[in-house]
Amino acid sequence: MADIKIIDARGLSCPQPVVLTKKALEDNARVTTIVDNETALENVKRLAGKFGFAVTVEPKGKSVYEIHIVRGADFNKDQDFVASCQTGAAPSGPFVIAVTEDKMGRGNDELGAVLIKAFLHTVAGQAKKPDVMIFYNTGVTLTVQGSDVLEDLKQLESEGVQILVCGTCLNYFEIKDKLAAGVVSNMYDIVETMSNAGRLIVP
Amino acid sequence: MKEKKSYDVILFKAVSYALKAEKILKKEGLPHKLIPVPKHISSDCGVCIRFEPEIKSKIEAALFNKVDVEELRTLEN
Numbered sequence: 001m002a003d004i005k006i007i008d009a010r011g012l013s014c015p016q017p018v019v020l021t022k023k024a025l026e027d028n029a030r031v032t033t034i035v036d037n038e039t040a041l042e043n044v045k046r047l048a049g050k051f052g053f054a055v056t057v058e059p060k061g062k063s064v065y066e067i068h069i070v071r072g073a074d075f076n077k078d079q080d081f082v083a084s085c086q087t088g089a090a091p092s093g094p095f096v097i098a099v100t101e102d103k104m105g106r107g108n109d110e111l112g113a114v115l116i117k118a119f120l121h122t123v124a125g126q127a128k129k130p131d132v133m134i135f136y137n138t139g140v141t142l143t144v145q146g147s148d149v150l151e152d153l154k155q156l157e158s159e160g161v162q163i164l165v166c167g168t169c170l171n172y173f174e175i176k177d178k179l180a181a182g183v184v185s186n187m188y189d190i191v192e193t194m195s196n197a198g199r200l201i202v203p
Numbered sequence: 204m205k206e207k208k209s210y211d212v213i214l215f216k217a218v219s220y221a222l223k224a225e226k227i228l229k230k231e232g233l234p235h236k237l238i239p240v241p242k243h244i245s246s247d248c249g250v251c252i253r254f255e256p257e258i259k260s261k262i263e264a265a266l267f268n269k270v271d272v273e274e275l276r277t278l279e280n
């Protein structure tokens with residue numbers, strides 16, 4: 001059995017632990033990295049995940065972890081990995097998703113309609129849910145009766161996600177009475193929510 | 204996680220087949236849902252159609268000879 005290369009990354013600042021781990025994996029089939037903080041742990045785990053390597057984590061006391069990685073067969077060492085070095089908690093301010101259309105992306109509308117459905121379904125199933133979702137322009141049509149994504153939106157709502165639907169837009173399409181998920185909102189709330197967002201995603 | 208019950212999905216060779224099938228099922232009034240293909244089946248950015256196992260035969264009948272179906276699978280939730 002091949003030797004295990006041990007990288008002691010305690011005391012090193014991000015992205016050093018992950019850089020050293022990746023480097024070690026280039027020459028060693030088995031690497032154990034010792035880290036002393038959660039950011040490094042997540043980054044090294046993500047690195048292993050991205051390349052599809054088997055990874056096990058052994059907690060060793062307060063914030064210290066031994067991460068055991070077994071390199072897979074198809075390792076493309078030229079592939080980049082970007083460590084996320086944000087320290088501490090997530091960016092302050094709510095996580096907001098703005099649904100600006102009844103489709104996702106530009107180019108083909110039929111395809112875009114499929115993608116937005118898949119997107120919202122995936123958001124609903126994800127552990128990291130947005131705090132607020134804003135729907136405007138043709139995006140509002142996703143929130144009314146007959147929409148294919150109502151089930152997902154209602155689920156998100158029931159789990160505490162605030163859904164703001166542009167009233168002007170509902171009015172324009174004459175579907176205000178058909179609203180089935182979320183609450184009618186206005187430009188003041190929309191601008192305020194966007195301005196205070198820690199992260200804003202537009203699919 | 205919430206719903207422990209299993210459900211069935213239809214997988215297609217291409218997105219266009221899934222769209223065609225969706226149109227037919229909509230017209231027939233058969234409940235279904237277009238969802239991304241679960242990661243453990245394929246890492247491609249694909250879509251498939253999910254439905255309740257109880258209406259499997261109706262779904263099959265509706266799509267028979269109309270849409271090329273790659274596979275029908277039961278998934279544990």
